[in-house]
């Protein structure tokens with residue numbers, strides 16, 4: 001058996017092209033028993049066992065220091081690589097999952113500046129991706145240039161929009177963008193063996209069907225377990241000329257004993273501590289997945305942002321209130337503060353009324369039970385549908401008045 005080593009020394013970006021896509025029969029599997037993160041002198045060796053060789057590339061990003069590995073799709077199964085992390089080692093945190101259809105990504109948060117001394121793929125009987133990281137002074141750290149763009153490949157680019165689109169007036173079906181939070185490399189909150197990304201996707205599909213039955217048109221920011229950057233979620237809403245945007249989450253909260261549904265709209269005042277942490281975590285998830293948030297907001301550069309927001313913000317506030325009222329009216333459990341302000345990035349469209357619904361908290365066993373209950377989910381989907389209908393009617397009436 002010939003063992004080939006593809007050694008790519010000290011490079012920031014490499015695509016192992018020796019394995020042609022057509023040779024690959026099925027999805028490669030991650031093999032935990034042949035994987036390790038180990039010290040090698042002062043360096044750190046990452047070995048990832050896979051069932052068959054895959055094209056891959058590895059590179060570094062800064063703020064925070066990260067190693068990103070992109071592969072042709074790898075199935076990480078039920079023995080995730082987080083088990084490889086050793087306390088006090090060079091790898092502080094590890095994320096993995098589908099990045100976009102056909103591609104997986106693993107992101108390792110590093111304890112400090114390092115260089116990628118080698119990146120190689122061992123083919124043959126025991127395929128393996130082997131990386132060697134060596135600490136370097138901060139001045140010698142070489143992140144991949146232009147990574148913010150190229151790391152995303154051909155994900156949709158922010159739409160160029162010249163002016164706010166025409167407000168809905170009830171003369172055509174309402175266009176709703178549903179945004180199931182997280183996905184792929186970003187599983188969201190996890191508690192009691194349940195992942196937020198799965199829960200909210202399942203619920204979003206159910207809600208989509210309910211909204212369509214009520215005659216509305218629905219676009220989803222994702223309909224599979226893939227990663228979608230926050231900015232792209234906003235872009236999807238703009239490209240669809242959405243009348244409203246509803247992001248769906250079911251987070252975990254360490255502070256206090258949060259239970260029940262909460263409807264968030266963009267904050268016009270200071271957020272409370274728990275909310276601030278929730279918002280920070282969502283932006284951080286994006287950052288860890290290799291997305292630079294500095295470009296956030298570019299897509300609206302030509303829009304008269306403030307002007308548009310002055311009209312949109314009260315509409316978002318009403319949407320949040322009407323939704324909370326509808327959920328409460330259905331007798332579904334709500335948080336003690338059912339409507340809150342928060343600076344979630346996905347709520348920042350200046351001319352599309354936007355809300356984020358925390359369906360419940362995975363950190364609460366009672367909420368977890370509700371989220372898994374088909375009857376509860378159906379009632380929640382109906383309540384949100386009725387709330388949106390109610391809001392749309394009064395919003396259209398106000399729009400007609402304003403135009404006169």
Ligand SMILES: [Zn+2]
Nearest residue numbers: 181188249251
């Ligand atoms: Zn979330």
